[in-house]
Amino acid sequence: MPEPLLQVKDLTVTFPSTSGDVRAVRGVDYRVDEGEFLGIVGESGSGKSVSSLAVMGLLPTSARIEGDLRFRGQSLLGMTDRELSALRGDQISMIFQDPLSALTPVYTVGQQIEEALHLHHKGLRADSAHKRAVELLELVGIPGAERRLKAFPHEFSGGMRQRAMIAIAMANDPSLIIADEPTTALDVTIQAQVLEVLQTAKEVTGAAVVLITHDLGVVAGNVDRVAVMYAGKLVETSGVDEIFAAPHMPYTMGLLRSVPNMLTAGEQRLVPLEGRPPNLAKPLVGCPFAERCPAAVDRCRAEEPELEARFGDGRAVACHRAEEIAAGTLRPEDVFPRPEPEQREVAVREDAGPIVAAEGLVRHFPLYRGAVFRRVVGTVKAVDGVDFEVQPGQTLGLVGESGSGKSTTSLELMELVPPQSGSLVVAGKDVSTLDKKSRLALRKDVQIVFQDPMAAVDPRLPVGEIICEPLTVHKVPRQERDRRIGEMLELVGLEPEMADRYPHEFSGGQRQRIGIARALITEPKVLVLDEPVSALDVSVQAGVINLLEDLRDRLGLSYLFVAHDLAIVREIADTIAVMYLGRIVEYGPVAEVYEKARHPYTRALMSAVPVPDPVTERSRRRILLTGDQPSPTEDIPGCNFASRCPLLPLLDEERRGRCHGEDPTPVRHGASRVACHHVDSIDRLDTVDAAPQPSVTP
């Protein structure tokens, strides 16, 4: 076996704290070979970032690091900071999660790339550094590199910043690139671009890449080998195909089964993986996963299993029951059985019209300039004429990239104030005719669940008071309120006794349930769900989505489900509306749109979503969108999407002219409405390799 590029042996990282030492990493062994692509997967708090920061020597000095870290045979732990600095950025480089804070705002992007070059090549001349910087920026697919080098980070979009980070990381032809959640903060279309660039970087530099992520879809399509981390330890390592095909550790099984797959979602219920990781500040007895593991036996609770290569196929598993799993007597579907589908009996109300109907809804924000004399210098067209309907007992999924106006649309519904233009009818009442009293009464029927479970509930109120807050508005007597609190907590799967605890004592998923309980206490007709699961770990997502589905069917609720995750929308929604720059570009029944999307943007969006299945993922055709969403302040003649449209280059001159000249209006095709002039040509995207590749010049 050749010498590994990076060898990590028995790495432990301990953070001393007043409530006891937090053992964030508890004995991790892995190796990275030259040119390998390793994915490290785990939930938040599993120690995956900490272990890679230890390799980089970037942990705070308070951390106690033990074990053996060798890079090409040199021990990293014994090195001084000066020696490490010579290695960092040259041989080993890192890409961080947040592209916003990873670049210094006061230097231009060019200066920062050139700095990386100068640091490790003392005699490098300024003009050759500049030339190299231009080359690098072109390599990561930023058009107009020469000009863009002079831009400051704030002039770059998130995706471009992350590309610049990759350019810096590959500047000195490193042999190891560590990418810590490089795409988590980005939209899925941008994520696809960035992953593509990361692959390019790997090819060009021949570096090994360690990709740290929580997203199994991202892992499936990119890496060669996967290491699953749980509670500070690796629990399973294996080739990517093997691990997805046959996970040998219940945690991996649960993780894989809980992830919604966009290609198959909607037909069956998600499998939740309940519970949360153990507190690493407390001593652990037995397998750390035993508490959440449905297959745990007495031995699991008494003795922690070691990560061992037991089967001679390069796979290593830390589970006492791995032999049974390998023999096929303990199958994933036995460990995590799929919950029975709840009989969908929609209790549709008598008045069977749509519960929410928006027509030509508009929300523009004026843009001001000047401190003393404020003047309007433009308008942000956040929502620019959208039509949608929410049917009783059904879910409308509203999807789009960030900045597409989907959240503004949902907030417009919550405000219940007359729209700037167009009409909005909620529960049979036109909101522009409401007076103060009837508006307050209508608020009972429309409630909202927010994205961030940390921010959505007041940290200083006990849970009971949080939940009954809507009732205090409607002057419900105390006794009745107290009774309803208990009811609601039970409804969302919590205990009534939890009412006098504070939010910080709950996990993210539980807090999201509290948010749902608060929304349901007024017995609303419509629930606006603004990215309700995007801040949760995958394992927890499934439980919340199942709960939402059950509640909808049992209580006859209607949902406006705002999300960027197309797999989850397919799972829960009946109708889908795809938004781009304040407009709905495609609107139709979920089955039809996912089966046969007619708008090029929908196609691109769907192809960008990674699927947690390496075999499918490798064979999928990806339509990469170029560039970023234009600013919503721009006045775009013709189709909003023309600047990024993958279909446009495939059309002839005359038809292209129509896209640039005429704004498409939604037209009915089948059961959907599509705002595109060339729906008939959409299938050309399948036949031609439409993805405009960044010009690779190695």
Next chain:
Amino acid sequence: MSTTPPADRAGDLAEDLEPTAGLARHQKRNRRRQEDKPYRPVSRSRLVLRRLRTKPNFWIGGVIVLLIVLFALFGDLINVYELNQADPYSFNSPPSAQHYFGTDAIGMDLYASMTEALRMSLLIGFLAAPLATLVAAFLGSLAGYLGGIFETLTNSLINLLLVLPVFYMLMIISPALATPETLPEWLQWIGFMPSWLLLVIAIGLFSWMIMAQIVKNQTKSLKEREYVKAARFMGVGTLAILRRHIIPNVASLLIIDAALGVAMAILAETSLSFFGLGIQAPAVSLGTLLQDGTGAAVSRPWLFVIPAGFLVALLTGVALVGDALRDAIDPTSEVNRA
């Protein structure tokens, strides 16, 4: 230390650093209780009180403040000398069985002065500081929450009061207040207010500005939090949102401000007295005693050490109670400092 029936939940909140374990224990206990009657949730105010009772700081501070208050109210019952009753046989005598706290240069009994001075200072300190904090909390959060023209107006008022030389203004106003007859008729009621009340208002009205600025800026960021938005979408009114969500979330600041404000007010009273607005001889306050005692700190230390000691004890007590209150309101306090 505390007796907290029916269930000492606040107590085990303190030890529940790990929520899941806490919840499990919680459920077990409640399953037991469920058998007799349905569960009634507890309101925030009761929870805060429960938590407050478990804080040693609350009891220590509370006892200190209580003792000082009791001394101020009833201390003179065991003294033979009265306020301003000079003892011609003992000038400058150190504390003794006759004069518990000693006497000053003209034979005034310090013990008698202390009880009277404490009454005055406690009144001023405990009224003016909360008054300033209340004004700061109310105007600050309202300006931050409403924004727009109201914020601009509040900002102007704050800036105006900050740049105005308060003492000069008071110097100009105070002679007029001393002779209410000279005031225009619609203002005369001010002149007839007792001087301590005037002091409380003057101190309160000139010391809220900086805190209001801080509260205002905090409110602006809290306002964007989703739970505040959620409350708005439920139809909760502005004042209710301020009371339920904004103020409790800036409470830590406000409590510290109020606790420090007590000291500030007591000392400010001294300087105001100098301008003739405050306590005038023969009346005494902690401030006037301290002022008189400062010069004698080396030669006749009791004249300085005793009033200063009382002031320090009082402020320590107030700070301890404030600390406990802050921890009781902030549910994450144990977790953060555990």
